[in-house]
Amino acid sequence: MSESTLSKYPTTGTYRTILQVVQNCNSFEYDPINDPECQKLYKFYIPDNPTSDPTSNNSEKTKEIMVGLLDPESIPALESFNNNKNTDDEPPVFVIDHTDRTLKFAPHYASTQQSRSQIMSQVLTTLKSQNAWPILAKWRNEKYPVYGKTGNLLLSMERAASYTFGIRTYGVHINGYTKTASPSSSSSSSSSGEEIKMWVARRSLTKQTWPGFLDQIVAGGIATGYSMIDTVVKECEEEAGLSPELAKNAVAAGTIQYFTRSQYGLQPETQYVYDLEIPENIVPKPNDGEVGAFYLWSLDEIKSRLLAGEFKPNCAVCVIDFMIRHGHINGDNDPEYLKIIDNIHVPLPMPGPSI
Amino acid sequence: MSESTLSKYPTTGTYRTILQVVQNCNSFEYDPINDPECQKLYKFYIPDNPTSDPTSNNSEKTKEIMVGLLDPESIPALESFNNNKNTDDEPPVFVIDHTDRTLKFAPHYASTQQSRSQIMSQVLTTLKSQNAWPILAKWRNEKYPVYGKTGNLLLSMERAASYTFGIRTYGVHINGYTKTASPSSSSSSSSSGEEIKMWVARRSLTKQTWPGFLDQIVAGGIATGYSMIDTVVKECEEEAGLSPELAKNAVAAGTIQYFTRSQYGLQPETQYVYDLEIPENIVPKPNDGEVGAFYLWSLDEIKSRLLAGEFKPNCAVCVIDFMIRHGHINGDNDPEYLKIIDNIHVPLPMPGPSI
Numbered sequence: 001m002s003e004s005t006l007s008k009y010p011t012t013g014t015y016r017t018i019l020q021v022v023q024n025c026n027s028f029e030y031d032p033i034n035d036p037e038c039q040k041l042y043k044f045y046i047p048d049n050p051t052s053d054p055t056s057n058n059s060e061k062t063k064e065i066m067v068g069l070l071d072p073e074s075i076p077a078l079e080s081f082n083n084n085k086n087t088d089d090e091p092p093v094f095v096i097d098h099t100d101r102t103l104k105f106a107p108h109y110a111s112t113q114q115s116r117s118q119i120m121s122q123v124l125t126t127l128k129s130q131n132a133w134p135i136l137a138k139w140r141n142e143k144y145p146v147y148g149k150t151g152n153l154l155l156s157m158e159r160a161a162s163y164t165f166g167i168r169t170y171g172v173h174i175n176g177y178t179k180t181a182s183p184s185s186s187s188s189s190s191s192s193g194e195e196i197k198m199w200v201a202r203r204s205l206t207k208q209t210w211p212g213f214l215d216q217i218v219a220g221g222i223a224t225g226y227s228m229i230d231t232v233v234k235e236c237e238e239e240a241g242l243s244p245e246l247a248k249n250a251v252a253a254g255t256i257q258y259f260t261r262s263q264y265g266l267q268p269e270t271q272y273v274y275d276l277e278i279p280e281n282i283v284p285k286p287n288d289g290e291v292g293a294f295y296l297w298s299l300d301e302i303k304s305r306l307l308a309g310e311f312k313p314n315c316a317v318c319v320i321d322f323m324i325r326h327g328h329i330n331g332d333n334d335p336e337y338l339k340i341i342d343n344i345h346v347p348l349p350m351p352g353p354s355i
Numbered sequence: 356m357s358e359s360t361l362s363k364y365p366t367t368g369t370y371r372t373i374l375q376v377v378q379n380c381n382s383f384e385y386d387p388i389n390d391p392e393c394q395k396l397y398k399f400y401i402p403d404n405p406t407s408d409p410t411s412n413n414s415e416k417t418k419e420i421m422v423g424l425l426d427p428e429s430i431p432a433l434e435s436f437n438n439n440k441n442t443d444d445e446p447p448v449f450v451i452d453h454t455d456r457t458l459k460f461a462p463h464y465a466s467t468q469q470s471r472s473q474i475m476s477q478v479l480t481t482l483k484s485q486n487a488w489p490i491l492a493k494w495r496n497e498k499y500p501v502y503g504k505t506g507n508l509l510l511s512m513e514r515a516a517s518y519t520f521g522i523r524t525y526g527v528h529i530n531g532y533t534k535t536a537s538p539s540s541s542s543s544s545s546s547s548g549e550e551i552k553m554w555v556a557r558r559s560l561t562k563q564t565w566p567g568f569l570d571q572i573v574a575g576g577i578a579t580g581y582s583m584i585d586t587v588v589k590e591c592e593e594e595a596g597l598s599p600e601l602a603k604n605a606v607a608a609g610t611i612q613y614f615t616r617s618q619y620g621l622q623p624e625t626q627y628v629y630d631l632e633i634p635e636n637i638v639p640k641p642n643d644g645e646v647g648a649f650y651l652w653s654l655d656e657i658k659s660r661l662l663a664g665e666f667k668p669n670c671a672v673c674v675i676d677f678m679i680r681h682g683h684i685n686g687d688n689d690p691e692y693l694k695i696i697d698n699i700h701v702p703l704p705m706p707g708p709s710i
Binding site: 033151227228229251252253254255257270272324325326327329330331332334335336337338339341342344345346347352353354355 | 388506582583607608609610612627679680681682684685686687689690691696697699700701702708709710
């Protein structure tokens with residue numbers, strides 16, 4: 001029996017299969033045609049002006065597109081904000097349609113990225129002060145982008161409210177690994193007889209979200225205006241004390257993409273995945289209080305901890321994607337290989353960025 | 356200007372972006388709710404008996420599932436086969452519903468994998484002898500599997516007819532590459548200053564399909580009953596003269612999955628992708644007449660040939676997936692990165708295998 005089952009740390013439960021671990025993260029399918037649960041959600045629409053030109057909203061051609069999904073429980077707070085604001089000189093902020101189940105900005109605020117972002121900031125600051133949504137206590141002071149169909153920025157809003165509005169979010173996850181000489185020919189050995197081991201972080205017990213769970217050595221959200229590699233280098237230094245010289249060697253390796261439903265709301269998310277080979281003489285160090293400890297483990301050890309539910313759910317998916325790309329999980333050793341991959345790369349119903 | 360534009364070899368046209376190259380392969384979206392073109396297709400249904408037990412079809416619980424999609428132009432040949440067969444002692448083979456647009460085996464043949472496979476073989480042999488579908492001239496004498504929801508085998512049928520019935524197909528593609536010392540720090544260099552080059556095959560000008568186009572060094576379909584790694588080793592020897600000792604070092608690296616529509620029909624396909632590092636002193640050799648030549652090219656050279664349309668469309672996708680996994684195409688250098696990845700991993704509306 002693995003040490004993990006005796007752990008003092010929390011888990012998300014135990015799993016029989018890797019597919020179950022992946023589906024614990026990709027826990028939601030948006031199927032409004034067939035699924036009554038999906039039909040209950042409120043669709044958040046924004047006019048998809050191709051530029052931030054204030055005059056572009058004059059065109060009747062501007063199409064509204066769905067950029068988010070809200071649980072019905074989140075609507076009353078927006079409605080009461082609306083009613084309080086409904087005076088002669090301050091029109092209501094939102095147009096809420098309970099038949100079509102849509103949420104839109106009122107015309108006065110809807111026309112530009114700037115006007116939408118500004119009023120959204122005001123709404124969220126007020127709701128936080130009223131303690132209307134508990135999740136706003138986790139205020140991050142970090143702005144997340146919302147994109148239109150051509151990758152144009154439509155809105156920038158506080159990260160803590162992203163789940164509530166069900167907007168797409170983006171992050172980077174870095175798989176830190178080492179290659180060590182290995183006499184065995186296990187499935188995690190490369191052709192040159194090297195064994196891959198992976199660095200894993202234990203999240204600090206004082207962290208706001210998922211305290212005590214296992215994580216990539218470095219991960220972070222991508223705020224409005226940051227490039228991927230800038231985010232990688234910044235987070236490597238902040239979270240693991242890795243130098244920019246080492247961090248810039250991180251190799252982009254694709255994305256993972258999933259749709260999570262949790263107590264906090266709906267989260268359609270894309271993570272840009274990087275692999276970073278760490279020389280054997282370098283040991284990551286907790287640098288900002290977000291990480292409790294780092295471990296260097298074999299892929300077999302990590303697999304047993306995945307099944308024991310010790311990983312933060314989306315970090316588990318990132319590790320599984322690494323194992324798939326490096327042959328440790330393959331079409332001959334996991335009968336659900338194709339279903340696992342389908343659940344790591346799901347299409348999302350909202351548009352994403354262009355650079 | 357690249358040499359390729361002066362090539363004597365065929366192309367699929369030129370492309371401005373990598374996304375266009377990917378969408379030339381992933382050219383079809385099955386959206387029967389909104390797309391009238393999809394509503395014209397005939398859905399091929401089979402009872403999804405969980406085992407091949409002949410008595411299991413007695414259960415009224417056996418659900419029919421869609422395993423294929425046919426162009427309406429393919430239906431008359433099946434209908435006239437049906438009519439010719441409709442005598443007292445030989446009932447018609449198919450039930451064809453022109454209102455619901457469904458194709459099913461008649462009850463007499465529908466009950467087991469064996470009975471379905473046997474009558475399908477008889478149908479296709481007859482249609483080939485009648486020259487009913489031109490594609491049957493490309494008869495391969497190789498059986499392709501059709502699966503139910505739990506990965507159970509429902510039908511095994513001649514490969515040449517797979518596009519006509521629009522069943523899911525499976526193959527392996529092997530990216531052969533070398534690492535050479537590189538003084539530059541280009542995006543295809545690894546952290547240790549090595550440059551990745553890729554082996555590419557030129558398909559023989561006498562090949563039945565896609566003569567003269569560029570391809571992976573090794574690729575092949577997975578026939579009923581073969582494992583992935585067995586297929587890799589077999590094809591490496593047959594197509595490139597690579598020894599089993601070398602070929603078994605191929606590292607599984609995930610899948611690519613796309614839906615192609617072409618003159619031959621509909622092709623929802625999954626390729627199991629392998630990366631094989633080839634030592635610098637080993638040169639692949641055309642071994643079975645399927646390959647005209649092998650080239651070792653930089654990733655930049657290969658990218659220009661992708662945009663010039665010189666690759667067989669699904670081989671282009673395999674190369675692009677390799678470039679994504681090795682950092683050559685990334686979120687900072689291609690504005691359509693997320694759309695490219697979405698088009699390389701599409702969900703398919705038919706079930707796949709379990710092992």
